[in-house]
Amino acid sequence: MRPWFYIRKLRPLLYVMAGLWLLSSVQQVSDIESKGFLSGGLLRPRVMRALKEVPPExxxxxxxxxxxxxxxxxxLPYVMDKITNGTEIPFKKHYPHNYTYIHKPEKCKFYSQKGARLAILVKSAAQNWYRRHTVRTTxxxxxxGVIKVVFLVAYNKSVQGMIDYEADFYKDIIQENFQDAYFNNTLKTVMAFNWAxxxxxxxxxxxxxxxxxxxxxxxxxxxxxxxxxxxxENLFLGFLISCGEPERSKTSKWQISLELYPFDLWPPYLAGGAFVTSFSVAQKMQLAFPxxxxxxxxxxYLGMVAKKLSIRPxxxxxFHTTGPYASYEYFIHGKLKSNKTGQKSHGVFSLPKTECI
Known part of the structure; x- marks a missing residue:
């Protein structure tokens, strides 16, 4: 038989295969446009490679x-309505803090309801027992009755026995069951606001x-x-970074990808070493976190939340690195070593009116 005879016999099957291929291609294009993802099919590998080659904007x-x-x-209006009237915020909590306490201190007790009742929440790596000891003894x-000092730590299996002992003995450890790691500091901060x-x-x-x-x-x-x-009343005060740029270098400790944060600037924020808030500001932030x-x-991150709530840092x-009220220190053999430069006290300076706002 001649070759054309076999082609003619197989022609209906070829039509069916071509139709299925076309339907698969159209479906994948539809998925990309309507859902933002690809389903399985013949085009998926090629389309995925093409998408990876396009850098985020x-x-x-x-x-x-x-x-x-x-x-x-x-x-802001929904948060204020929640505070004033108890009305639930009518949006899904897309970012809930779904962790549980391992340790938490008893509720704060202040002998006087007058004056500045100050709670101090000290962020600490789980293994930094010697720093916590130095803080407690200095x-x-x-x-x-004047202040309440607590320490914020997360879970670290290798030192958990030590944390358990500290929590039982000093009654000043706040710990939840997420891993103690640098990029979980935001979880540690949210934990602190929630406990507060x-x-x-x-x-x-x-x-x-x-x-x-x-x-x-x-x-x-x-x-x-x-x-x-x-x-x-509106206190959110510290070392202001008013026009910071996200670090994009993959070798940096503070690298942040465009996929996670696509903007060219940070909102104004306070450097995390030391900052103070009023109850009013802390309450608004805690409600907005989810x-x-x-x-x-x-x-x-706190700068982003503050921006969303129209809170001005x-x-x-x-509160700068060598400020008289909260200064950076370093430790030598468990002893506190001062890094202060003898600066005089200065007042509060409101947020500069720059184009970065």
Whole structure:
């Protein structure tokens, strides 16, 4: 028989195969346009390779952040309605904090309801027992009726026995069951705000500080008392970074991908070493956390939440690296080594009016 005879016999099968291929291609294009992902099929490998070759586009923070990260809603009215009237926020909690406590201290108790009732939440790596000991035996030795000092740690299997002992002996450890790692510092910060609102709502100010800082507690309390009533109510104060750029280098400790944060600038934020908030600011932030997409850089994340809530960060050199009220320190053989330069106290400077806002 001639070859054309076989082709003619197989022609219906060839038509069917061509039709199936076409339907598969159309379906995949439809999936990309309507759902943003690919289903299985003949085109998937080629399309996926093509998509990987297209780099993500940098978005303008000034034009896009408020309306596109991550909810296209103004959170502040809903948060205020929740605080004032108890009305539930009518959006799905896309970013819930689904972790449980391993250890948490008893509720705060202040002997007086007058003046500055200050809770100090010290962020600490699980293995940094010597820093926690140094803090307990130096600047944190203030009357417990005046301040409450607690330590924020996460889970680390290799040192968990030590953490259990500390928590039982000192009663000052807040720990949840997520892994203790640098890029989980945001989870540690959210944990701190949650505990503060649950168990330390009698405080009217909260200082968040790293375990390698020295805090002049009496000076800090007097400084807060010296502020105007309006500043005290809206206090979100520290070392202001008003126009920061995300670090894109893959070799950097603070690298953040375009897929995770596509904007060219950060909102104004406070460097995470030491900052202080009022109860009012802390309450708003804690309610907003489930609706703002988290990132691993905790201080920048708080700046994003503050921006969504129209909270204005404030700058003061009292909280800069060598500031008189919260200064960076380093440790030698378990002893506190000062890095202060003898700066004089300065006042509060409101957020600069720059184009980065």
């Amino acid at each position: 940098v978005m303008s923070y000034r034009r896009e952040f408020m309306r596109s990260y991550p909810l296209q809603v103004d959170l 600047w944190a030795k203030v009357h417990p 609102m649950e168990s330390c709502a009698d405080a009217n100010y909260y200082l968040f500080v790293d375990d390698d800082h020295f805090v002049n507690v009496p000076g800090l309390v007097q400084f807060i008392k010296s502020l105007s009533r309006d500043t005290q 609706y703002v997409k988290p990132i691993g850089i905790d201080d920048a 404030m700058d003061s050199v009292n």
